[in-house]
């Protein structure tokens with residue numbers, strides 16, 4: 001990362017440098033341009049000056065020459081030797097010569113003789129004319145100051161000169177510049193000498209013009225920066241003035257040469273600007289190229305850095321590898337002398353490098369060296385190009401190591417042996433490990449050979465690729481090699497076997513199946529485990545469990561027998577409790593009735609004791625019966641809707657009196673959710689709560705506390721757990737006895753010294769009920785400090801709108817005497833037992849009902865057919881025809897379909913109730929029949945009857 005930043009920085013720096021250079025070059029170029037153009041301007045000005053001066057001088061020389069020619073003409077005129085005719089002829093020749101010598105200068109030549117005048121002129125067509133002349137000669141040219149006169153011997157020669165025209169022609173040879181101009185100044189008169197400019201075109205600024213005129217008047221030459229007006233506007237320029245004389249003809253004339261400033265510098269601009277521009281471009285190009293190449297360079301450098309890093313990493317890794325490998329590298333020549341060996345030789349072989357080198361000298365006697373050389377010769381003779389072998393080496397320090405040699409033999413192009421390049425590594429650790437592996441493999445083999453199980457090894461498709469069978473089993477031998485698992489077992493077990501095999505392969509978990517083989521020697525049972533051996537192989541271990549099976553079978557039989565015995569015991573208990581309940585029924589019924597008679601206080605107290613004893617005896621019988629039912633698997637769960645919290649509170653209320661007596665504090669903590677409506681078997685839950693709270697109150701001494709809590713916990717959807725716990729500050733239970741509490745008939749105190757009453761069945765029943773309802777009973781206790789009993793049961797939440805009419809408030813009526821007046825019904829009682837009959841009669845009398853009697857089912861049937869009863873109270877167990885059968889028969893009569901029949905029985909099993917309802921009974925009362933429950937039932941059926949009547953009435 002650091003290098004990358006540096007590279008970027010240098011790249012930026014270079015670019016900045018480039019930009020700076022470009023600006024520098026531009027600045028240099030501009031100043032260079034100005035310097036050059038200034039110099040150029042000056043030299044052009046000098047040139048302009050020179051040209052003007054030269055033109056003026058040469059003009060003067062020319063005019064001087066002209067004057068000399070005129071002098072010679074005059075000389076000719078004075079020559080007296082010539083006759084008239086020749087003279088005239090020669091004069092013409094000389095005149096023409098002069099005219100021709102100064103083209104454009106002479107317009108006319110007049111010659112006045114004393115007696116006559118002639119003139120010479122050149123026509124427009126270049127014909128030289130000589131003609132006599134009359135009149136005034138000079139007037140035409142005087143204005144132009146272009147007159148030159150010479151007098152001699154009475155002759156007068158006058159030259160009419162065109163000085164402007166001559167000068168114009170003369171200065172044409174002086175090159176200025178296409179845009180320059182030339183003027184002739186004579187006095188105030190400016191004559192344009194430039195053919196390309198019309199006279200009107202240029203107007204110099206007046207101040208400069210007058211300065212020029214002043215200089216001319218003083219005979220001073222000069223150079224002027226000025227401006228003038230042309231058609232295209234105001235122009236800056238440089239003007240050079242050179243004063244001169246046209247000989248004697250005219251003085252104070254001046255030549256004016258001028259050039260526009262722009263023109264003066266224009267060439268410079270073109271030449272240098274382009275040069276500058278091209279140079280700048282070149283420079284830019286160079287810089288861009290430079291930047292690009294720099295960037296490429298940087299990239300290349302980065303790449304190089306990466307490469308070199310990779311290489312060095314690789315090198316390090318290799319070094320590490322070699323170190324890790326614990327090896328060294330060596331070279332030897334064709335004579336077997338070591339030429340190079342890496343430093344690690346010291347670490348590996350334990351002898352210094354020079355000792356190692358010496359050991360390979362031609363006359364070496366070292367046994368390992370001789371051995372190595374022997375191997376090289378061997379390889380050479382068999383035309384093998386490498387050596388690969390291991391051997392044990394004893395280091396000078398006595399340590400024995402295992403080394404591995406790998407050597408590549410090297411040959412030149414002609415195939416001659418050149419030497420060898422080898423690696424020697426210390427493989428002691430691996431060697432030892434492999435030795436151990438061999439040992440453990442041998443051990444494994446021994447184990448395998450001693451395993452009685454049949455072992456098969458398969459490929460992943462289930463084809464047998466190996467096996468181990470201790471004992472000969474037909475079909476499980478060499479012949480199974482290559483066969484598929486699907487044919488190793490009887491066809492009917494094939495599918496399940498393949499399934500287990502595939503599942504084991506897929507999940508990697510052992511799959512166990514039990515298999516039965518019918519062999520000639522008899523039926524054999526195997527437990528076969530399938531599991532993956534590695535990625536490509538599966539294994540099965542088939543264990544012969546025939547003897548175990550036989551033993552299990554025996555055990556099963558024994559267990560069945562035990563179960564049978566237990567069932568028999570439960571049934572015995574159930575029957576016995578039933579048998580006890582029947583007389584108890586009578587007893588308690590009579591006590592109820594007795595209570596209603598006039599009794600003195602003593603009698604009342606005795607009756608109270610009898611009643612309590614009867615009730616607790618009934619409780620014991622009920623417990624035994626419940627437990628027997630559970631043991632016999634006959635306990636059923638009857639779900640109903642209700643609010644767990646309300647049910648709990650009702651149960652707790654039952655203990656308030658007792659708690660008050662013992663000065664116990666009962667605290668409750670109830671989850672608000674428990675006040676919602678749930679569906680469960682509340683009777684069973686109440687039974688458990690009753691037992692736990694009862695125990696807590698029973699085993700907590702005066703002034704203690706009982707804490708009861710209830711909580712509802714959601715499991716999923718509408719499924720909940722109801723968690724209830726009862727905690728007391730009572731006597732506690734020794735820790736080691738806690739697990740036994742739920743055993744039937746178990747009590748902490750031994751029976752002989754018992755200070756608490758009870759059967760020892762409560763917790764046993766509670767535990768089984770809770771478990772039956774999907775929960776568990778947890779007991780914790782500290783001896784002397786208190787106990788806590790918690791249980792959980794499954795609940796189902798009930799949607800509130802599904803509830804209407806389900807929950808009816810309990811009828812709190814207490815006084816049922818004479819209820820027959822309020823709820824008149826015609827009754828039939830079918831009962832064979834005299835005691836029961838007597839009891840029922842007493843009860844019904846109390847309620848104010850009279851009734852008909854039947855002593856068996858058949859009688860009842862006949863009476864029902866004959867009479868029109870509202871309600872039949874039918875004992876289930878009766879001679880001749882039992883209650884169930886009689887009910888069935890009654891129901892067969894169409895008119896008796898709606899007659900209310902209530903079964904009466906000491907059988908409390910749900911099954912019995914079910915049977916009763918199936919036979920067609922509307923309800924069921926268990927003996928001992930208590931007055932209140934009988935009254936409530938009669939009231940219920942009275943209401944039903946009237947409901948039916950209303951609904952039967954056509955509206």
Ligand code: ADP
Nearest residue numbers: 695696699732747748758759760761762763764
């Ligand atoms: P029991 O009818 O004898 O109460 P249980 O099965 O309900 O039968 O209880 C068995 C025994 O467990 C009791 O006799 C008593 O020794 C012990 N036990 C039950 N609950 C408590 C408690 N809250 N504190 C102390 N001991 C208890």
